[in-house]
Amino acid sequence: MAISFTRSIITRLEKEIVDLQSLVREQKKKRDRMLSQIKQLQRDQKLSQSMNDLSSKISREVKLKKAIDEIDGLLAQSTKQLAEKQARLVQQQQQKENN
Template sequence: MSISFTTSIISRLKREIADLQKQSVNDKSKKEKAAAKIKQLQKSSKLSSSPSDLSSKMTQITKLTDEVARIDASQAALAKQLAAKNAELRQQLAKEQQKETKE
């Protein structure tokens, strides 16, 4: 492999890592918003007097709880991908450094 090929791999990996980190931050934000909405719904459901209103709020809480669980699973997958990409990046950087020292 030429140095330019290794450099392009490194650039691609850095871009992919940045995208994964951005997605992780977005997911964390969505999770925080959903958790806040759940708390708000729980608080207002205690004050709710209408059975249909209470049922509606409980349905919303269930949906938001499912969304939080989905986001948690997504976060775990992203963490795994980030670890793999970082390991690959370190490997490519070591290769590049090794080639530079040979020249």
């Protein structure tokens, strides 16, 4: 394979890895914020005076937990893609060194 072609593959993989790392970082922050909101809602539920207020807080907690489940799935998928791309990058870098 031509060195310039290998170099372009390496550059593309490096960019994709940076993008995935950024996505993972953002999703983890988002997940942490949601977990914090859930903890606050659980504290507030204990102080709720009306059934309507309690029901609203429970509904919000359920929605946040569903969103966290979606984020967990995305994180698992992104982490897998990241590992694959990093392995391909190492392979391409070794191939470049051998040429």
